[in-house]
Structure formats: C-alpha cells, structure tokens
Amino acid sequence: MLQRFMTRGSSSTRRSFLRNGLAAPGVIGTALITEQHLQSAAFAASGLTSGDASILRFLSALEILETDLWQQYNELGGIQDAEVPGGSGSKPYTRALSELDADMPQYIHDNTEDEFTHFNFINAYLVAKGAAPANLDQFRTLQGSTATGAQNVNRLTNLMQLTVDTSWWTRYRSRTKNPDFADTFPQAIPGLIQGKFPAIPRSDADLTPRTHLQAIANTAAFHFGTIEQGGTSIYPSLAQRVSSVEVLRILLSIGPTEALHFQVWHDKAGNAPAVTDPTNGLVFPDLSKPPFAGNEDLQANLIMPEPTVFLSSTFPVCSIVRPTETQGAAMGAVRFLSAMGLFTGQSDGFFAELNALATQADLAQRTI
Numbered sequence: 001m002l003q004r005f006m007t008r009g010s011s012s013t014r015r016s017f018l019r020n021g022l023a024a025p026g027v028i029g030t031a032l033i034t035e036q037h038l039q040s041a042a043f044a045a046s047g048l049t050s051g052d053a054s055i056l057r058f059l060s061a062l063e064i065l066e067t068d069l070w071q072q073y074n075e076l077g078g079i080q081d082a083e084v085p086g087g088s089g090s091k092p093y094t095r096a097l098s099e100l101d102a103d104m105p106q107y108i109h110d111n112t113e114d115e116f117t118h119f120n121f122i123n124a125y126l127v128a129k130g131a132a133p134a135n136l137d138q139f140r141t142l143q144g145s146t147a148t149g150a151q152n153v154n155r156l157t158n159l160m161q162l163t164v165d166t167s168w169w170t171r172y173r174s175r176t177k178n179p180d181f182a183d184t185f186p187q188a189i190p191g192l193i194q195g196k197f198p199a200i201p202r203s204d205a206d207l208t209p210r211t212h213l214q215a216i217a218n219t220a221a222f223h224f225g226t227i228e229q230g231g232t233s234i235y236p237s238l239a240q241r242v243s244s245v246e247v248l249r250i251l252l253s254i255g256p257t258e259a260l261h262f263q264v265w266h267d268k269a270g271n272a273p274a275v276t277d278p279t280n281g282l283v284f285p286d287l288s289k290p291p292f293a294g295n296e297d298l299q300a301n302l303i304m305p306e307p308t309v310f311l312s313s314t315f316p317v318c319s320i321v322r323p324t325e326t327q328g329a330a331m332g333a334v335r336f337l338s339a340m341g342l343f344t345g346q347s348d349g350f351f352a353e354l355n356a357l358a359t360q361a362d363l364a365q366r367t368i
C-alpha cells in the first residue's frame, strides 16, 4: 500500500510539474532532467525531497521496530507506568537484570520511551510535509512471551531466538581497525553468535533455574548494546545523503540519543556476571579476568571509543562512531537485524515492505 501511495504520488506530481511548464526546454536542459530530478524538484516544492522522505520513512520504520522490542523488555524488566504503559513486570527477570545495575529497570523504561518518541516525531513530520508515514501495524503477528507480566498482544519482533553479534565490543576498542575499511572484529561473547537464545523469559518455565534466567538477562544486556550501537551508526550514515538542512537537523538531533543509550548499555554489559546456562551451555565468561583483564581489545571498563583510523590511514587516528559509510547503509541495517533473528517468524510481506523501505532510503541522494 505504501508502495502504491508513493508511486501514485510521484507520478501525479510529475504530471502537474510538466503541465506547469517548469521543465520546458531552455529552462532546464532536457538531457539533464532525470526521473529523480523531476521527483526531487516536485517534492521540494512542498518542502521535502523524495530522498529525504525515503530516509525519514525508513528511520521511522526502524524506530517502530525498536519500540516494539523495547516495549517487550519494559513489560517484563522495566518500569510500567503512564509514560510507558503495558505489562506488569516479572520480578525474577527484573532481579536478574538488576544483577548488572540496580538502575536497569529505569534505563530500560527510558530507552523504551525514547524510541516511541522517535517514530512518533518522524511520522508526524512526514505527514506535516505531505509525505506518507511509516506504518507496520499489519505485520504485528508474532506471539510474544507468555511469562507472567507480559501483555498478551501480537508483536513485530521476536526476542526469544536471538543470535547476538557482540563484535561492537572489540570494534569500539580497536585502535587500528575500522569496519568502513572492511575490517572484522572478534566477538566479546562468542557463545551468543553460535546459537539462538532468549533475551526475555519465553514463559514462566524460563524463570528457573536461577543460572538459566541470569543467562537470559545477560543476553538481554548485550542485545541492548547491539541494538543501540546500530542506531548510533545508522543516523550519521544516512545523514550524509539528506538534502534539507531541517531534515539534517532531525537526524543530527535523534542520532546522538542512540549513542547515549549505547554508552549506558556498553557499561552495563560489562557487569554481566559469569554464568553458564545449564539448559543450553551458553557461557558468559568472567569479564574481570583474562582474556578480558589486561587486554585492551576486551577490557570491560574501556567503554569509551578508542581512537582509530578514519577516512584514510594517512590521517591521524580519531575517536569516532563506526561504521558511518553511507552507501547501502539502510539495507545493511536490515540484514543486520534479520541475521540476529529479530524477525524470526515474520511474513514474506513484512520482509518485502522492509526491503522496499530500505531500498528507497539507499537510493536517496543529496540534491542541493
């Protein structure tokens, strides 16, 4: 439906554009007039280029997905209140999360509320500019947790079979490598990428034994960092291709809040207690001992970015967000989220919609 809206919208604006004679030969060289120029110029008349609309719509979709997953965390392990309603909490799961920091429920609550505001704002801005907002409601089909404390509503995302990539841990500690140079990075918790693990209790059966529930809470803590480092990268990556200064301001103002989240979760993950899950063998090593202690690539309290190579190895190293390559960034984000199992059980229609939104965002170019 979104695709139809976009196609219909652009062809009708193109017709009125031509009818008004703005594209007459001599005013703009016809050889230079491409489909994209026509669309961009037409949308610019209402204040938003088609590229800017595509980037904002894709980011809004990502924020809707983030909200859905954070909502599930908040229902069981956060604070359920008027700001973030839904669910009634799981005392055992909240206790296990609090092993990492007594403030975990507050941080989960605040992260969840932030994501709500991100997609609400971006969608409202799109509508105000006459562009279609993102809407994934038709894909809320997944069964969520049945543990006491979770709402019995259908979800967009699946937190119960995650394969969590924790290479951001070493990526942000490296002083010589950068993913934008195709460098790769070792995992902090190798076990998390070698299977499928729940990050929330799937049912009350997951509340015992204690070590199993602690492994679930630890998985969540590392997943928080994995999600928010992605948000930290996607905003600067896409900001490089927006045209309007106001849209740039939106991306530059929301993006750093993802970095604020990431910084907190990076710190909290370093407090994950050593535990081996007796039900599946997942190992969380002792982060206060070697190889984590005494090794700069793994040391648990090195939570600020180490400087590394940026743009060219001829420049001095720089402390930066990484990656920030813009080409293919939107599809890269979709592949990353899909590979972690976040959409396990989703329909073909869901993936088609998400791929279409990402493809449109990746086609966007700066026009001014």
Ligand SMILES: [Fe+2]
Pocket: 063, 066, 114, 115, 118, 231, 258
């Ligand atoms: Fe967000």
